[in-house]
Amino acid sequence: MKPVTKHVCDQIFRGTLWNCNNSSFIAPDFEEITDGALAIDSQGKILGVGTYTSLKKLFKAKKETHFKDSVLLPGFVDTHIHFPQMNQIGCHGESLLGWLEKYIYPEELRMSHPKQAERFSSLFFRELFQNGTTTSLVLSSSDAGSTDILFKSAKASGARAIIGKVSMDRLAPKELTRSVSQDKDHSEELISKWHGKEGRLFYALTPRFSPACSASMLKMLGELAQKHKGVRIQTHFSENTDEIQLVRKLFPKSKDYLHTYEDFGLLNERTVLAHCIHATSSEISRMAKLNVKVSHCPTSNLFLGSGLFPMDLFSKKEINMSVGTDIGAGTSFSLWTTLGAAYTIQRLRHQDVSTAQLFYLATLGGAKALGLENDIGNFEVGKKADVQVINWKKKAILKARMENSQTALDRFFSCLFHFEKDLIEAVFVNGKKVFAQL
Ligand SMILES: [Zn+2]
Structure with missing residues:
Protein backbone atom coordinates (compact mmCIF):
# COMPACT_ATOMS: atom_id res chain seq x y z
CA MET A 1 0.00 0.00 0.00
CA LYS A 2 1.31 3.45 -0.97
CA PRO A 3 2.02 5.66 2.07
CA VAL A 4 -0.19 8.78 2.27
CA THR A 5 1.75 11.98 1.47
CA LYS A 6 1.33 14.34 4.39
CA HIS A 7 0.63 18.04 3.87
CA VAL A 8 2.73 20.45 5.86
CA CYS A 9 0.74 22.88 8.00
CA ASP A 10 1.86 25.62 10.33
CA GLN A 11 0.14 24.39 13.46
CA ILE A 12 -2.34 21.96 14.91
CA PHE A 13 -4.66 22.79 17.80
CA ARG A 14 -5.80 19.72 19.68
CA GLY A 15 -8.75 19.52 22.09
CA THR A 16 -12.48 18.90 22.18
CA LEU A 17 -14.23 20.88 19.41
CA TRP A 18 -17.67 22.44 19.55
CA ASN A 19 -18.78 23.58 16.15
CA CYS A 20 -21.80 24.61 14.14
CA ASN A 21 -21.76 23.22 10.63
CA ASN A 22 -22.98 25.44 7.83
CA SER A 23 -26.63 25.71 8.65
CA SER A 24 -29.42 28.13 9.55
CA PHE A 25 -31.08 29.30 12.77
CA ILE A 26 -34.07 27.11 11.93
CA ALA A 27 -31.95 23.95 11.57
CA PRO A 28 -28.68 24.53 13.41
CA ASP A 29 -26.24 21.66 13.15
CA PHE A 30 -24.21 21.54 16.36
CA GLU A 31 -21.39 19.03 16.61
CA GLU A 32 -18.90 17.92 19.25
CA ILE A 33 -15.65 16.19 18.34
CA THR A 34 -13.91 14.79 21.42
CA ASP A 35 -10.15 14.72 20.93
CA GLY A 36 -10.56 16.85 17.83
CA ALA A 37 -8.09 19.05 16.01
CA LEU A 38 -7.71 21.97 13.64
CA ALA A 39 -4.89 22.13 11.10
CA ILE A 40 -3.98 25.75 10.32
CA ASP A 41 -1.69 27.35 7.74
CA SER A 42 0.68 30.28 8.25
CA GLN A 43 -1.99 32.76 7.12
CA GLY A 44 -4.41 31.50 9.78
CA LYS A 45 -6.57 29.54 7.34
CA ILE A 46 -8.11 26.24 8.46
CA LEU A 47 -6.77 23.37 6.34
CA GLY A 48 -8.39 20.50 8.20
CA VAL A 49 -11.07 19.84 10.87
CA GLY A 50 -11.67 16.42 12.42
CA THR A 51 -10.45 13.99 15.01
CA TYR A 52 -6.85 14.36 16.09
CA THR A 53 -6.06 10.86 14.81
CA SER A 54 -7.48 11.53 11.34
CA LEU A 55 -5.70 14.88 11.00
CA LYS A 56 -2.36 13.45 12.12
CA LYS A 57 -2.56 11.04 9.20
CA LEU A 58 -2.99 13.94 6.77
CA PHE A 59 -0.84 16.74 8.20
CA LYS A 60 2.65 17.24 9.44
CA ALA A 61 2.62 20.31 11.70
CA LYS A 62 5.49 22.63 12.53
CA LYS A 63 3.88 23.21 15.93
CA GLU A 64 1.24 21.40 17.95
CA THR A 65 -0.71 22.79 20.90
CA HIS A 66 -2.71 20.41 23.03
CA PHE A 67 -5.45 22.07 25.06
CA LYS A 68 -6.06 19.31 27.58
CA ASP A 69 -9.35 19.47 29.52
CA SER A 70 -10.49 22.34 27.28
CA VAL A 71 -13.00 22.98 24.56
CA LEU A 72 -12.19 24.89 21.37
CA LEU A 73 -15.06 26.73 19.74
CA PRO A 74 -15.41 29.51 17.16
CA GLY A 75 -14.67 33.00 18.51
CA LEU A 370 -21.70 40.99 9.08
CA GLY A 371 -21.31 39.38 5.65
CA LEU A 372 -18.27 37.47 6.98
CA GLU A 373 -19.67 33.93 6.72
CA ASN A 374 -17.07 32.95 4.12
CA ASP A 375 -14.31 33.79 6.60
CA ILE A 376 -15.54 33.05 10.10
CA GLY A 377 -18.47 31.74 12.19
CA ASN A 378 -17.51 28.08 12.36
CA PHE A 379 -14.66 25.64 11.88
CA GLU A 380 -14.66 24.82 8.22
CA VAL A 381 -11.84 24.20 5.76
CA GLY A 382 -10.95 27.49 4.04
CA LYS A 383 -12.20 29.72 6.86
CA LYS A 384 -10.03 31.67 9.31
CA ALA A 385 -8.99 30.12 12.60
CA ASP A 386 -10.74 32.46 15.03
CA VAL A 387 -10.85 30.31 18.13
CA GLN A 388 -11.70 30.63 21.81
CA VAL A 389 -10.54 28.00 24.28
CA ILE A 390 -12.62 27.48 27.41
CA ASN A 391 -11.53 25.39 30.36
CA TRP A 392 -14.58 24.68 32.50
CA LYS A 393 -12.60 22.51 34.91
CA LYS A 394 -11.25 25.69 36.50
CA LYS A 395 -14.52 26.33 38.31
CA ALA A 396 -15.46 23.59 40.75
CA ILE A 397 -19.23 24.04 40.61
CA LEU A 398 -19.22 24.13 36.80
CA LYS A 399 -16.96 21.07 36.66
CA ALA A 400 -19.44 19.17 38.84
CA ARG A 401 -22.33 20.32 36.66
CA MET A 402 -20.47 19.29 33.50
CA GLU A 403 -19.64 15.87 34.85
CA ASN A 404 -23.34 15.23 35.31
CA SER A 405 -24.15 16.34 31.76
CA GLN A 406 -25.12 13.71 29.24
CA THR A 407 -24.67 15.74 26.08
CA ALA A 408 -22.35 18.38 24.66
CA LEU A 409 -25.31 20.72 24.16
CA ASP A 410 -26.18 20.42 27.84
CA ARG A 411 -22.57 21.23 28.74
CA PHE A 412 -22.58 24.29 26.47
CA PHE A 413 -25.91 25.44 27.90
CA SER A 414 -24.75 25.18 31.51
CA CYS A 415 -21.68 27.31 30.66
CA LEU A 416 -24.00 30.20 29.73
CA PHE A 417 -25.12 30.50 33.34
CA HIS A 418 -21.75 29.76 34.96
CA PHE A 419 -19.59 31.87 32.71
CA GLU A 420 -16.73 33.84 34.25
CA LYS A 421 -14.01 35.34 32.12
CA ASP A 422 -11.16 33.45 33.78
CA LEU A 423 -12.58 30.29 32.16
CA ILE A 424 -11.28 31.58 28.82
CA GLU A 425 -7.83 30.08 28.50
CA ALA A 426 -6.74 31.52 25.15
CA VAL A 427 -8.12 33.32 22.12
CA PHE A 428 -6.85 33.30 18.53
CA VAL A 429 -7.67 35.44 15.49
CA ASN A 430 -6.35 34.22 12.13
CA GLY A 431 -4.57 31.47 14.09
CA LYS A 432 -2.57 34.09 16.05
CA LYS A 433 -2.80 34.25 19.80
CA VAL A 434 -4.42 37.53 20.82
CA PHE A 435 -5.11 36.66 24.45
CA ALA A 436 -3.99 34.09 27.01
CA GLN A 437 -4.56 33.70 30.73
CA LEU A 438 -1.36 34.27 32.69
ZN1 LIG B 1 -27.01 50.39 21.05
Whole structure:
Protein backbone atom coordinates (compact mmCIF):
# COMPACT_ATOMS: atom_id res chain seq x y z
CA MET A 1 0.00 0.00 0.00
CA LYS A 2 1.31 3.45 -0.97
CA PRO A 3 2.02 5.66 2.07
CA VAL A 4 -0.19 8.78 2.27
CA THR A 5 1.75 11.98 1.47
CA LYS A 6 1.33 14.34 4.39
CA HIS A 7 0.63 18.04 3.87
CA VAL A 8 2.73 20.45 5.86
CA CYS A 9 0.74 22.88 8.00
CA ASP A 10 1.86 25.62 10.33
CA GLN A 11 0.14 24.39 13.46
CA ILE A 12 -2.34 21.96 14.91
CA PHE A 13 -4.66 22.79 17.80
CA ARG A 14 -5.80 19.72 19.68
CA GLY A 15 -8.75 19.52 22.09
CA THR A 16 -12.48 18.90 22.18
CA LEU A 17 -14.23 20.88 19.41
CA TRP A 18 -17.67 22.44 19.55
CA ASN A 19 -18.78 23.58 16.15
CA CYS A 20 -21.80 24.61 14.14
CA ASN A 21 -21.76 23.22 10.63
CA ASN A 22 -22.98 25.44 7.83
CA SER A 23 -26.63 25.71 8.65
CA SER A 24 -29.42 28.13 9.55
CA PHE A 25 -31.08 29.30 12.77
CA ILE A 26 -34.07 27.11 11.93
CA ALA A 27 -31.95 23.95 11.57
CA PRO A 28 -28.68 24.53 13.41
CA ASP A 29 -26.24 21.66 13.15
CA PHE A 30 -24.21 21.54 16.36
CA GLU A 31 -21.39 19.03 16.61
CA GLU A 32 -18.90 17.92 19.25
CA ILE A 33 -15.65 16.19 18.34
CA THR A 34 -13.91 14.79 21.42
CA ASP A 35 -10.15 14.72 20.93
CA GLY A 36 -10.56 16.85 17.83
CA ALA A 37 -8.09 19.05 16.01
CA LEU A 38 -7.71 21.97 13.64
CA ALA A 39 -4.89 22.13 11.10
CA ILE A 40 -3.98 25.75 10.32
CA ASP A 41 -1.69 27.35 7.74
CA SER A 42 0.68 30.28 8.25
CA GLN A 43 -1.99 32.76 7.12
CA GLY A 44 -4.41 31.50 9.78
CA LYS A 45 -6.57 29.54 7.34
CA ILE A 46 -8.11 26.24 8.46
CA LEU A 47 -6.77 23.37 6.34
CA GLY A 48 -8.39 20.50 8.20
CA VAL A 49 -11.07 19.84 10.87
CA GLY A 50 -11.67 16.42 12.42
CA THR A 51 -10.45 13.99 15.01
CA TYR A 52 -6.85 14.36 16.09
CA THR A 53 -6.06 10.86 14.81
CA SER A 54 -7.48 11.53 11.34
CA LEU A 55 -5.70 14.88 11.00
CA LYS A 56 -2.36 13.45 12.12
CA LYS A 57 -2.56 11.04 9.20
CA LEU A 58 -2.99 13.94 6.77
CA PHE A 59 -0.84 16.74 8.20
CA LYS A 60 2.65 17.24 9.44
CA ALA A 61 2.62 20.31 11.70
CA LYS A 62 5.49 22.63 12.53
CA LYS A 63 3.88 23.21 15.93
CA GLU A 64 1.24 21.40 17.95
CA THR A 65 -0.71 22.79 20.90
CA HIS A 66 -2.71 20.41 23.03
CA PHE A 67 -5.45 22.07 25.06
CA LYS A 68 -6.06 19.31 27.58
CA ASP A 69 -9.35 19.47 29.52
CA SER A 70 -10.49 22.34 27.28
CA VAL A 71 -13.00 22.98 24.56
CA LEU A 72 -12.19 24.89 21.37
CA LEU A 73 -15.06 26.73 19.74
CA PRO A 74 -15.41 29.51 17.16
CA GLY A 75 -14.67 33.00 18.51
CA PHE A 76 -17.94 34.76 19.24
CA VAL A 77 -19.30 37.60 17.09
CA ASP A 78 -20.81 40.60 18.91
CA THR A 79 -23.02 42.47 16.44
CA HIS A 80 -23.84 45.53 18.56
CA ILE A 81 -21.56 47.24 21.07
CA HIS A 82 -20.78 50.89 21.89
CA PHE A 83 -17.10 51.64 22.59
CA PRO A 84 -17.66 55.03 24.30
CA GLN A 85 -20.19 53.52 26.70
CA MET A 86 -17.83 50.91 28.16
CA ASN A 87 -17.53 52.84 31.43
CA GLN A 88 -21.25 53.42 31.84
CA ILE A 89 -22.46 49.87 32.49
CA GLY A 90 -25.04 49.87 35.26
CA CYS A 91 -26.47 53.41 35.39
CA HIS A 92 -29.59 53.31 37.49
CA GLY A 93 -33.18 54.19 36.92
CA GLU A 94 -33.97 55.42 33.39
CA SER A 95 -35.51 54.11 30.21
CA LEU A 96 -33.84 54.66 26.83
CA LEU A 97 -34.31 58.37 26.09
CA GLY A 98 -33.70 59.60 29.65
CA TRP A 99 -30.72 57.26 30.03
CA LEU A 100 -29.14 58.64 26.83
CA GLU A 101 -29.52 62.21 28.03
CA LYS A 102 -28.52 61.73 31.64
CA TYR A 103 -25.63 59.28 31.38
CA ILE A 104 -24.62 58.44 27.82
CA TYR A 105 -24.25 61.70 25.94
CA PRO A 106 -22.01 63.25 28.64
CA GLU A 107 -19.85 60.11 28.65
CA GLU A 108 -19.65 59.97 24.84
CA LEU A 109 -18.40 63.55 24.96
CA ARG A 110 -15.70 62.58 27.47
CA MET A 111 -14.72 59.57 25.35
CA SER A 112 -14.41 61.79 22.25
CA HIS A 113 -11.29 63.25 23.81
CA PRO A 114 -8.19 61.60 22.26
CA LYS A 115 -6.62 60.90 25.67
CA GLN A 116 -9.69 59.05 26.89
CA ALA A 117 -10.07 57.17 23.60
CA GLU A 118 -6.41 56.12 23.77
CA ARG A 119 -6.69 55.08 27.39
CA PHE A 120 -9.71 52.87 26.89
CA SER A 121 -9.59 51.54 23.32
CA SER A 122 -7.01 48.80 23.89
CA LEU A 123 -8.79 47.83 27.10
CA PHE A 124 -12.00 47.55 25.05
CA PHE A 125 -10.64 44.86 22.71
CA ARG A 126 -8.86 43.07 25.56
CA GLU A 127 -12.16 42.89 27.43
CA LEU A 128 -13.83 41.37 24.35
CA PHE A 129 -11.07 38.75 24.00
CA GLN A 130 -11.28 37.88 27.69
CA ASN A 131 -14.90 37.02 27.10
CA GLY A 132 -14.25 34.88 24.01
CA THR A 133 -15.32 37.48 21.42
CA THR A 134 -13.06 37.81 18.38
CA THR A 135 -15.25 39.88 16.03
CA SER A 136 -17.39 42.90 16.83
CA LEU A 137 -19.57 45.46 15.10
CA VAL A 138 -18.79 48.62 17.06
CA LEU A 139 -20.43 52.02 17.37
CA SER A 140 -17.78 54.61 18.20
CA SER A 141 -18.46 58.20 19.30
CA SER A 142 -19.42 60.89 16.78
CA ASP A 143 -15.82 62.09 16.76
CA ALA A 144 -13.66 61.08 13.78
CA GLY A 145 -10.38 61.40 15.72
CA SER A 146 -11.39 59.05 18.52
CA THR A 147 -12.83 56.62 15.95
CA ASP A 148 -9.46 56.62 14.20
CA ILE A 149 -7.82 55.81 17.56
CA LEU A 150 -10.25 52.93 18.04
CA PHE A 151 -9.34 51.53 14.60
CA LYS A 152 -5.63 51.79 15.49
CA SER A 153 -6.25 49.79 18.68
CA ALA A 154 -8.22 47.17 16.77
CA LYS A 155 -5.31 46.87 14.35
CA ALA A 156 -2.73 46.56 17.12
CA SER A 157 -4.78 44.13 19.23
CA GLY A 158 -5.37 41.69 16.36
CA ALA A 159 -9.17 41.96 16.65
CA ARG A 160 -11.55 41.52 13.73
CA ALA A 161 -13.81 44.57 13.84
CA ILE A 162 -16.28 46.64 11.87
CA ILE A 163 -16.39 50.12 13.34
CA GLY A 164 -18.48 53.20 12.60
CA LYS A 165 -18.42 56.79 13.72
CA VAL A 166 -21.88 57.67 15.05
CA SER A 167 -23.68 60.22 12.88
CA MET A 168 -26.12 62.69 14.44
CA ASP A 169 -27.08 66.28 13.76
CA ARG A 170 -29.93 66.95 16.19
CA LEU A 171 -31.50 66.11 19.58
CA ALA A 172 -28.11 65.63 21.21
CA PRO A 173 -25.62 68.00 22.92
CA LYS A 174 -24.20 70.40 20.34
CA GLU A 175 -20.62 69.20 20.88
CA LEU A 176 -21.63 65.69 19.79
CA THR A 177 -23.43 66.69 16.62
CA ARG A 178 -21.80 67.28 13.24
CA SER A 179 -23.15 69.07 10.19
CA VAL A 180 -24.11 66.87 7.24
CA SER A 181 -21.11 68.03 5.20
CA GLN A 182 -18.65 67.55 8.11
CA ASP A 183 -20.08 64.11 8.76
CA LYS A 184 -19.76 63.16 5.10
CA ASP A 185 -16.10 64.24 4.99
CA HIS A 186 -15.25 62.44 8.24
CA SER A 187 -17.02 59.23 7.18
CA GLU A 188 -15.29 59.21 3.79
CA GLU A 189 -11.88 59.79 5.39
CA LEU A 190 -12.39 56.87 7.75
CA ILE A 191 -13.65 54.63 4.93
CA SER A 192 -10.65 55.34 2.75
CA LYS A 193 -8.20 54.90 5.63
CA TRP A 194 -9.63 51.77 7.26
CA HIS A 195 -12.23 49.87 5.22
CA GLY A 196 -10.76 46.49 4.24
CA LYS A 197 -7.44 47.08 6.06
CA GLU A 198 -5.54 43.99 7.20
CA GLY A 199 -8.42 41.91 5.81
CA ARG A 200 -10.09 42.17 9.22
CA LEU A 201 -11.03 45.85 9.67
CA PHE A 202 -14.07 47.37 7.99
CA TYR A 203 -16.24 50.48 8.19
CA ALA A 204 -19.93 50.76 9.05
CA LEU A 205 -22.06 53.83 8.35
CA THR A 206 -23.71 54.52 11.70
CA PRO A 207 -26.73 56.83 11.99
CA ARG A 208 -27.35 56.69 15.76
CA PHE A 209 -31.11 56.32 15.24
CA SER A 210 -33.52 58.32 13.15
CA PRO A 211 -34.57 60.72 15.96
CA ALA A 212 -30.96 62.00 16.12
CA CYS A 213 -30.64 62.39 12.34
CA SER A 214 -32.30 64.91 10.05
CA ALA A 215 -33.63 63.74 6.69
CA SER A 216 -30.56 65.35 5.05
CA MET A 217 -28.19 63.36 7.28
CA LEU A 218 -29.99 60.08 6.49
CA LYS A 219 -30.03 60.96 2.78
CA MET A 220 -26.27 61.64 2.78
CA LEU A 221 -25.56 58.34 4.58
CA GLY A 222 -27.78 56.48 2.11
CA GLU A 223 -25.76 57.99 -0.73
CA LEU A 224 -22.50 56.87 0.91
CA ALA A 225 -23.94 53.35 1.29
CA GLN A 226 -24.69 53.36 -2.43
CA LYS A 227 -21.24 54.67 -3.32
CA HIS A 228 -19.20 52.35 -1.07
CA LYS A 229 -20.66 48.93 -1.79
CA GLY A 230 -18.75 46.88 0.81
CA VAL A 231 -19.33 49.26 3.70
CA ARG A 232 -21.81 48.01 6.32
CA ILE A 233 -24.67 49.96 7.89
CA GLN A 234 -25.61 49.75 11.56
CA THR A 235 -28.23 51.50 13.64
CA HIS A 236 -30.97 51.09 16.25
CA PHE A 237 -34.56 50.26 15.46
CA SER A 238 -37.78 49.96 17.45
CA GLU A 239 -36.19 49.56 20.87
CA ASN A 240 -38.57 51.53 23.03
CA THR A 241 -42.19 52.71 22.74
CA ASP A 242 -41.38 56.37 23.58
CA GLU A 243 -38.70 56.29 20.88
CA ILE A 244 -41.29 55.07 18.34
CA GLN A 245 -43.66 57.93 19.30
CA LEU A 246 -40.81 60.39 18.85
CA VAL A 247 -40.03 59.01 15.39
CA ARG A 248 -43.71 59.45 14.42
CA LYS A 249 -43.55 63.09 15.51
CA LEU A 250 -40.25 63.81 13.77
CA PHE A 251 -41.07 62.01 10.51
CA PRO A 252 -44.79 62.68 9.93
CA LYS A 253 -44.51 61.75 6.26
CA SER A 254 -42.97 58.31 6.91
CA LYS A 255 -45.45 55.46 7.17
CA ASP A 256 -43.59 53.85 10.07
CA TYR A 257 -40.22 53.74 11.84
CA LEU A 258 -38.64 51.36 9.30
CA HIS A 259 -39.54 53.75 6.47
CA THR A 260 -37.31 56.42 8.01
CA TYR A 261 -34.33 54.23 7.03
CA GLU A 262 -35.90 52.58 3.98
CA ASP A 263 -36.77 55.91 2.35
CA PHE A 264 -33.09 56.90 2.35
CA GLY A 265 -31.58 53.68 0.97
CA LEU A 266 -30.16 52.54 4.30
CA LEU A 267 -31.67 49.06 4.34
CA ASN A 268 -30.06 46.19 2.47
CA GLU A 269 -28.22 42.91 3.09
CA ARG A 270 -25.35 44.87 4.69
CA THR A 271 -27.57 46.49 7.36
CA VAL A 272 -27.68 45.35 10.98
CA LEU A 273 -30.59 46.72 13.02
CA ALA A 274 -30.23 46.43 16.78
CA HIS A 275 -33.22 45.58 19.01
CA CYS A 276 -36.29 45.46 16.68
CA ILE A 277 -38.43 44.61 19.73
CA HIS A 278 -41.61 46.44 18.77
CA ALA A 279 -41.43 46.02 14.97
CA THR A 280 -44.82 45.66 13.31
CA SER A 281 -45.69 42.73 11.05
CA SER A 282 -45.40 45.01 8.00
CA GLU A 283 -41.94 46.13 9.14
CA ILE A 284 -40.82 42.53 9.76
CA SER A 285 -42.03 41.47 6.29
CA ARG A 286 -40.13 44.31 4.65
CA MET A 287 -36.98 43.52 6.64
CA ALA A 288 -37.19 39.96 5.31
CA LYS A 289 -37.61 41.17 1.74
CA LEU A 290 -34.66 43.56 2.05
CA ASN A 291 -32.51 40.85 3.71
CA VAL A 292 -31.79 43.16 6.66
CA LYS A 293 -30.06 41.51 9.66
CA VAL A 294 -31.05 41.70 13.33
CA SER A 295 -28.89 42.11 16.41
CA HIS A 296 -30.78 40.96 19.49
CA CYS A 297 -29.45 42.60 22.66
CA PRO A 298 -31.12 40.83 25.58
CA THR A 299 -29.19 42.12 28.63
CA SER A 300 -29.71 45.69 27.41
CA ASN A 301 -33.43 45.12 26.81
CA LEU A 302 -33.85 43.73 30.32
CA PHE A 303 -31.77 46.48 31.91
CA LEU A 304 -33.60 49.42 30.30
CA GLY A 305 -36.94 47.61 30.45
CA SER A 306 -37.29 48.07 26.69
CA GLY A 307 -39.31 44.91 26.07
CA LEU A 308 -39.07 41.23 25.18
CA PHE A 309 -37.75 40.48 21.68
CA PRO A 310 -40.22 38.32 19.70
CA MET A 311 -37.64 35.91 18.26
CA ASP A 312 -40.28 33.59 16.75
CA LEU A 313 -41.71 36.35 14.51
CA PHE A 314 -38.29 36.96 12.93
CA SER A 315 -37.49 33.26 12.71
CA LYS A 316 -40.75 32.61 10.83
CA LYS A 317 -39.67 35.12 8.19
CA GLU A 318 -36.17 33.58 8.08
CA ILE A 319 -34.53 36.89 8.98
CA ASN A 320 -30.92 36.39 10.06
CA MET A 321 -30.51 36.93 13.80
CA SER A 322 -27.38 37.41 15.89
CA VAL A 323 -26.61 38.76 19.35
CA GLY A 324 -25.09 41.95 20.68
CA THR A 325 -23.97 42.94 24.16
CA ASP A 326 -25.04 46.58 23.61
CA ILE A 327 -22.56 47.83 26.19
CA GLY A 328 -23.31 50.11 28.14
CA ALA A 329 -27.08 49.49 28.36
CA GLY A 330 -26.07 45.86 28.17
CA THR A 331 -24.72 44.58 31.43
CA SER A 332 -21.95 42.23 30.32
CA PHE A 333 -19.16 42.13 27.75
CA SER A 334 -19.75 38.38 27.59
CA LEU A 335 -21.82 36.83 24.81
CA TRP A 336 -21.95 33.68 26.95
CA THR A 337 -23.94 35.65 29.53
CA THR A 338 -25.85 37.42 26.75
CA LEU A 339 -27.02 34.08 25.32
CA GLY A 340 -28.24 33.10 28.79
CA ALA A 341 -30.32 36.30 28.84
CA ALA A 342 -31.62 35.58 25.32
CA TYR A 343 -32.88 32.24 26.58
CA THR A 344 -34.48 33.86 29.65
CA ILE A 345 -36.33 36.41 27.51
CA GLN A 346 -37.89 33.67 25.38
CA ARG A 347 -38.91 31.80 28.57
CA LEU A 348 -40.64 34.98 29.78
CA ARG A 349 -42.55 34.94 26.49
CA HIS A 350 -43.34 31.22 26.98
CA GLN A 351 -41.38 30.51 23.80
CA ASP A 352 -38.46 28.20 23.29
CA VAL A 353 -35.03 28.71 21.77
CA SER A 354 -32.91 25.59 21.53
CA THR A 355 -29.33 25.34 22.79
CA ALA A 356 -28.05 24.73 19.25
CA GLN A 357 -29.88 27.89 18.14
CA LEU A 358 -28.21 29.87 20.93
CA PHE A 359 -24.81 28.57 19.79
CA TYR A 360 -25.67 29.58 16.22
CA LEU A 361 -26.66 33.15 17.24
CA ALA A 362 -23.21 33.96 18.66
CA THR A 363 -21.21 32.23 15.91
CA LEU A 364 -22.50 31.64 12.39
CA GLY A 365 -25.51 33.95 12.87
CA GLY A 366 -23.13 36.77 13.80
CA ALA A 367 -20.82 36.03 10.87
CA LYS A 368 -23.79 36.11 8.45
CA ALA A 369 -25.04 39.39 9.95
CA LEU A 370 -21.70 40.99 9.08
CA GLY A 371 -21.31 39.38 5.65
CA LEU A 372 -18.27 37.47 6.98
CA GLU A 373 -19.67 33.93 6.72
CA ASN A 374 -17.07 32.95 4.12
CA ASP A 375 -14.31 33.79 6.60
CA ILE A 376 -15.54 33.05 10.10
CA GLY A 377 -18.47 31.74 12.19
CA ASN A 378 -17.51 28.08 12.36
CA PHE A 379 -14.66 25.64 11.88
CA GLU A 380 -14.66 24.82 8.22
CA VAL A 381 -11.84 24.20 5.76
CA GLY A 382 -10.95 27.49 4.04
CA LYS A 383 -12.20 29.72 6.86
CA LYS A 384 -10.03 31.67 9.31
CA ALA A 385 -8.99 30.12 12.60
CA ASP A 386 -10.74 32.46 15.03
CA VAL A 387 -10.85 30.31 18.13
CA GLN A 388 -11.70 30.63 21.81
CA VAL A 389 -10.54 28.00 24.28
CA ILE A 390 -12.62 27.48 27.41
CA ASN A 391 -11.53 25.39 30.36
CA TRP A 392 -14.58 24.68 32.50
CA LYS A 393 -12.60 22.51 34.91
CA LYS A 394 -11.25 25.69 36.50
CA LYS A 395 -14.52 26.33 38.31
CA ALA A 396 -15.46 23.59 40.75
CA ILE A 397 -19.23 24.04 40.61
CA LEU A 398 -19.22 24.13 36.80
CA LYS A 399 -16.96 21.07 36.66
CA ALA A 400 -19.44 19.17 38.84
CA ARG A 401 -22.33 20.32 36.66
CA MET A 402 -20.47 19.29 33.50
CA GLU A 403 -19.64 15.87 34.85
CA ASN A 404 -23.34 15.23 35.31
CA SER A 405 -24.15 16.34 31.76
CA GLN A 406 -25.12 13.71 29.24
CA THR A 407 -24.67 15.74 26.08
CA ALA A 408 -22.35 18.38 24.66
CA LEU A 409 -25.31 20.72 24.16
CA ASP A 410 -26.18 20.42 27.84
CA ARG A 411 -22.57 21.23 28.74
CA PHE A 412 -22.58 24.29 26.47
CA PHE A 413 -25.91 25.44 27.90
CA SER A 414 -24.75 25.18 31.51
CA CYS A 415 -21.68 27.31 30.66
CA LEU A 416 -24.00 30.20 29.73
CA PHE A 417 -25.12 30.50 33.34
CA HIS A 418 -21.75 29.76 34.96
CA PHE A 419 -19.59 31.87 32.71
CA GLU A 420 -16.73 33.84 34.25
CA LYS A 421 -14.01 35.34 32.12
CA ASP A 422 -11.16 33.45 33.78
CA LEU A 423 -12.58 30.29 32.16
CA ILE A 424 -11.28 31.58 28.82
CA GLU A 425 -7.83 30.08 28.50
CA ALA A 426 -6.74 31.52 25.15
CA VAL A 427 -8.12 33.32 22.12
CA PHE A 428 -6.85 33.30 18.53
CA VAL A 429 -7.67 35.44 15.49
CA ASN A 430 -6.35 34.22 12.13
CA GLY A 431 -4.57 31.47 14.09
CA LYS A 432 -2.57 34.09 16.05
CA LYS A 433 -2.80 34.25 19.80
CA VAL A 434 -4.42 37.53 20.82
CA PHE A 435 -5.11 36.66 24.45
CA ALA A 436 -3.99 34.09 27.01
CA GLN A 437 -4.56 33.70 30.73
CA LEU A 438 -1.36 34.27 32.69
ZN1 LIG B 1 -27.01 50.39 21.05
